[in-house]
Amino acid sequence: MASLLGDTTCVIHPDRQSVARCPSCRQFFCEECITEHEGRLICANCLRGSVHEAAAAPPRKRAIQLMPLLQLGFALMIGWLLFYLVAGTLADIPDDFHDGTIWE
Numbered sequence: 001m002a003s004l005l006g007d008t009t010c011v012i013h014p015d016r017q018s019v020a021r022c023p024s025c026r027q028f029f030c031e032e033c034i035t036e037h038e039g040r041l042i043c044a045n046c047l048r049g050s051v052h053e054a055a056a057a058p059p060r061k062r063a064i065q066l067m068p069l070l071q072l073g074f075a076l077m078i079g080w081l082l083f084y085l086v087a088g089t090l091a092d093i094p095d096d097f098h099d100g101t102i103w104e
């Protein structure tokens with residue numbers, strides 16, 4: 001890792017050796033250009049961009065998409081229970097109707 005960074009220079013200051021690589025734009029920056037934001041290194045340009053991105057798109061899409069599936073499963077279970085109860089009720093009726101309707 002150190003040897004990899006040793007050959008690179010800051011993209012903004014070509015005369016300075018880079019100390020870190022921005023994980024967002026994948027470019028190398030010197031100590032002055034890179035900054036730490038929420039526990040990770042990021043360049044000044046990406047820091048400005050990521051602040052807007054985080055506010056616009058919170059990383060919670062997966063949890064939200066799961067809810068309709070749970071509701072669908074619950075609705076199917078209720079529907080099956082109702083069908084089972086109605087079918088069970090209807091199944092008792094034909095026995096009464098069949099008396100006198102079936103020729104022997």
Ligand SMILES: [Zn+2]
Nearest residue numbers: 022025043046
């Ligand atoms: Zn960057």
Ligand SMILES: [Zn+2]
Nearest residue numbers: 010013030033
């Ligand atoms: Zn720099």
